[in-house]
Amino acid sequence: MTTTVTAAAAPARSGAAPVARSYRFELVKLVSQWRIRLLVLACWIAPGLFVAGVSEQSTLPSDTLFGRWMHATGWAGPLVMLGFAGTWALPLLTSVVAGDMFAAEDRLGTWRHLLVAVRSPRRIFAAKVLAGLTVILVLVAGLACSSAVGGLASVGNQPLVGLDGHLLAPSDAAGRVLLAWVAALAPTLALAAIGLLGSVALGRSPTGLLLPPLVxxxxxxxQLLPLPVAVRLALPGYAFLSWNGLFTAPAQLAPLLIGVAVSLAWAVLATALARLLFLRRDFTDLAYDGAGRRAFTVGVLPLVGLTALTVTAIAFGTDSTGITQAKVQRSVATAFAHLYRLQTEQLHRPAVTEAQLKASAACTKSDGQAAQQGAGNDWRCVVTWHLPGVPVAGTAVYQLDVGSDGRFVADGDGPKEVNGYFLVRTSTGDAPNPLWQFDGDVELLDTTSKG
Structure with a gap:
């Protein structure tokens, strides 16, 4: 009897269409949609035009990370685009590609035709996931390549100023920009998996389209709330921010790796849950309209459990003190020393090194009347440095706006000869004094050297 069942099952398995053929079919279906073609064209053309256009303007998006350096180097453009993409573009792209992939078949009533042609729900699911992944990779590659070409064509292959003020050689900047975009793929895949899960769980409803942007x-x-660091890092969206750590010396790799790992865990779990719901559905029910209560118990609760487990692991496995006075002082002093050296070169003054400057910073929050930690725009820092052969130490005042993610903007508050607004001559033309305003980053985890 066992032999008979096995023999009967063999032709059924052999009759199923190969995954490669099903993948090509699903990919053609996706690419044949006008909205997908339009997105591909937009992602490969619009970012380059945007970056090139902004780089030629007299006013730069200085409120965006690396936006103030778009006149100085072409490598700032793709980073500005990455910041915009992580906030708006990538959630919308994953929504369009993955959020309606399964629900569309329900609305069109084509599941029976697919099952007859492919004869394997597992292979149908695999083919759809691979096709969606391919399109998403093409779109993300277009955003990265187009913005990089636009920046390099309009400004040139110049060094990039990092978030701690040190200069990155063009080759080093190129490698880190590439790594930043690769890291952003992880949360993008997590959002795509959430879109797949919604498309499977909600049936013919197009609500799955809304899940990635809403999440x-x-x-x-x-990320804007004063959450504990462990909770902040346990959210897959943190990887859209943690790439900032690539542009410091030494690189802040721990938050980046944690963010990428969390995002990939979400992507794998959400995809597995979508597959489970898909294989358990009744394809003979023409009135099928979602998994109902199972969508919550199978689709939502495991992701909540993963988040709780991740928060616990990060809290016990890392020293996450967040934004403290000592960290702010160290970050401001380091960035000031690097940028002072850059200013010295631009003003053609005698060269000086960071070691000779011995820069230090004394920072207070709310004039010392509140707890000396946490985000806020009420930080004030007095930077002190020494020049060789000059007995009197120099001082400069900065007002800081520190974000909850650790990024801060330092605004010079005198003396104007040091951190006031004036133009300096650079290889790419006149540029604002680098010590006037600058961006920095406070590492939320205690992993880098404190020396």
Whole structure:
């Protein structure tokens, strides 16, 4: 009897269409949609035009990370685009590609035709996931390549100023920009998997289209709140921010790796849950309209459990003190020393090294009347440095706006000869004094050297 069943099952398995053939079919279906073609064209053309256009303007998006350096180097453009993409573009792209992939078949009533042609729900699911992944990779590659070409064509292959003020050689900047975009793929895949899960769980409803942008918006709001560091890092959207650590010396790799790992865990779990719901559905029910209560128990609760487990692991496995006075002082002093050296070169003054400057910073929050930690725009820092052969130490005042993600903007508050607004001559033309305003980053985890 066992032999008979096995023999009967063999032709059924051999009759199933190969995954490669099903993948090509699903990919052609996706690419044949006008909205997908339009997105591909937009992602490969629009970013380059945008970066080139902004780089030629007299006013730069200085409120965006690396935006103030778009006149100085072409490598700032793709980083500005990455910041915009992580906030808006990538959640919307994953929504269009993955959020309606399964629900569309329900609305069109084509599941029976697919099952007859492929004869394997598992292979149908695999083919759809691979096709969606391919399109998403093409779109992300277009955003990165187009913005890089636009920046390099309009400004040139110049060194990039990092978030701690040190200069990155063009080759080093190129490698880190590439790594930043690769790291952003992880949360993009997590959002795509959430879109797949919604498309499978909600049946013919197009609500799955809304899930990736809604989840992304929720995570962005959460990053603005004064949450514990462990909770912040346990959200997959943090990887859209943690690439900032690539542009410091030494690189802040721990938050980046944690963010990427969390995002990939979400992507794998959400895809596995979508597959489980898909294989358990009744394809003979023409009135099927979602998994109902199972969508919550199978689709939502495991992701909540993963988040709780991740928060616990990060809290016990890392020293996450967040934004403290000592960290702010160290970050400001380091960035000031690097940028002072850059200013010295631009003004053609005698060369000086960071070691000779011995820069230090004394920072207070709310004039010392509140707890000396946490985000806020009420930080004030007095930077002190020494020049060789000059007995009197120099001082400069900065007002800081520190974000909850650790990024800060330092605004010079005198003396104007040091950190006031004036133009300096650079290889790419006149540029604002680098010590006037600058961006920096406070590492939320205690992993880098404190020396």
């Amino acid at each position: 992304a918006l929720g995570m962005q709001v959460a």
